[in-house]
Amino acid sequence: MMDILMYLFETYIHSDADLTIDQDELEDELLRAGFHQQEIYKALHWLEGLAALQQADGAKIATSSALSIRIYTPEEMLRIDVICRGFILFLEQVKVLTTETREMVIDRVMGLETQEFILDDLKWVILMVLFNVPGNESAYTQMEELLASSEQGVLH
Template sequence: MFLSSNPLSMRVYTIAEKQLLDVHCRGFMLFLEQIHVLNLETREIVIERIMALDTLDLQIEDLKWVVLMVLFNTPGCESSYKKMEELIFDLNERVVH
């Protein structure tokens, strides 16, 4: 697989990917790339793992857990995993009950 390292390049999603990953999920993945939680390779692994799920109703919370699992299982991504973990749990703590 060829991944462009050009910072101006943009990921074009297939029709099937767009059907499973709504605009909020795709936007969240772009945000994770911009804050250096995901890189090109880990983004593609996340998309591949999402597409392998047996679901037609993917929620953004599901995406967050897949990202965590990919980062946890990818050597050298310890700091990204920590950032993602902090992001998830910090956002959840801000919710007022």
């Protein structure tokens, strides 16, 4: 499923391609690209969940003060390992993620139907969330810059 999400993000969103494609046409293209029908449905459902979070205007997402600490549920800790949780905390500390976007990221990570979830997958999810939430353009740019610098060995 992550492969489909990354493919869609790179092909349609990150490349400024035409975004007016309909769902049937998109499914056909993904099938031609070699993805399985069931995984395509899961990925499209995941994207619908992301859109629903953005449209909820924070109704489902609790805000917290700057002094609060996020406690992960046992289920979240099984999916989001300590390295990924540390990266989320780091992004909050450098103001790339707000409490609201952090919760959106965690929600979308938990919405993934995948057995294996690694830091690189988290980075993609964060980019997708930041891209899809209006008003986070500078955070999205900052996240891209962090990723570019980490690929060059600057970020530890």
